[in-house]
Amino acid sequence: xxxxxxxxxxxxxxxxxxxxxxxxxxxxxxxxxxxxxxxxxxxxxxxxxxxxxxxxxxxxxxxxxxxxxxxxxxxxxxxxxxxxxxxxxxxxxxxxxxxxxxxxxxxxxxxxxxxxxxxxxxxxxxxxxxxxxxxxxxxxxxxxxxxxxxxxxxxxxxxxxxxxxxxxxxxxxxxxxxxxxxxxxxxxxxxxxxxxxxxxxxxxxxxxxxxxxxxxxxxxxxxxxxxxxxxxxxxxxxxxxxxxxxxx
Numbered sequence: 001x002x003x004x005x006x007x008x009x010x011x012x013x014x015x016x017x018x019x020x021x022x023x024x025x026x027x028x029x030x031x032x033x034x035x036x037x038x039x040x041x042x043x044x045x046x047x048x049x050x051x052x053x054x055x056x057x058x059x060x061x062x063x064x065x066x067x068x069x070x071x072x073x074x075x076x077x078x079x080x081x082x083x084x085x086x087x088x089x090x091x092x093x094x095x096x097x098x099x100x101x102x103x104x105x106x107x108x109x110x111x112x113x114x115x116x117x118x119x120x121x122x123x124x125x126x127x128x129x130x131x132x133x134x135x136x137x138x139x140x141x142x143x144x145x146x147x148x149x150x151x152x153x154x155x156x157x158x159x160x161x162x163x164x165x166x167x168x169x170x171x172x173x174x175x176x177x178x179x180x181x182x183x184x185x186x187x188x189x190x191x192x193x194x195x196x197x198x199x200x201x202x203x204x205x206x207x208x209x210x211x212x213x214x215x216x217x218x219x220x221x222x223x224x225x226x227x228x229x230x231x232x233x234x235x236x237x238x239x240x241x242x243x244x245x246x247x248x
Contacts, residue, residue, distance in 0.1 A: 082244070139212040186226050199233060
């Protein structure tokens with residue numbers, strides 16, 4: 001093995017471990033590499049946008065990795081497998097539909113189906129989104145325990161995206177409780193002014209929540225309220241989950 005090939009193997013091992021582990025010591029343990037080597041590789045990854053310091057000595061996937069993941073997911077058969085369910089939701093509701101996958105403490109859009117409205121939403125494939133301020137994000141949070149939601153909020157903060165964003169943990173936990181009872185999450189202009197949405201979690205073959213789908217529109221297009229839209233999104237999320245092998 002050449003030195004270059006050996007270095008590439010080490011970098012790939014660290015990259016793969018970073019998806020599941022955020023502490024340098026843990027990454028060193030699972031890769032079998034010295035901490036100094038892992039630290040050096042992580043610093044290069046930070047410079048390239050593939051990793052991001054968490055501020056407490058840890059690391060998480062960086063924005064470039066999230067964007068690359070979005071572009072890769074666009075080209076694999078996932079989109080083909082779930083496209084009929086997403087299209088059916090768009091046609092049933094008349095709203096723009098998203099599929100996003102969880103990536104560390106965020107999620108990333110991997111599919112977007114426009115509804116042919118005279119306006120365009122700011123979202124795009126490859127864009128990362130906060131979990132606390134979006135319907136998909138809150139649907140994902142609702143699959144976690146309150147303690148896990150609190151830990152995530154401690155890492156990321158709850159930054160205000162709009163004047164309507166929930167920025168206090170007790171308020172977020174109360175909204176997550178409502179989401180669990182309803183089965184779908186709601187976004188009332190919390191991520192983008194004038195935009196509302198309903199979202200539901202998507203699960204894989206292990207039953208783990210790996211992301212979510214949403215139906216999104218300008219609030220004046222949501223005159224019918226959120227309940228009918230929420231039920232439609234849940235039904236579509238179940239279809240997508242089954243397409244990914246979930247037993248529902």
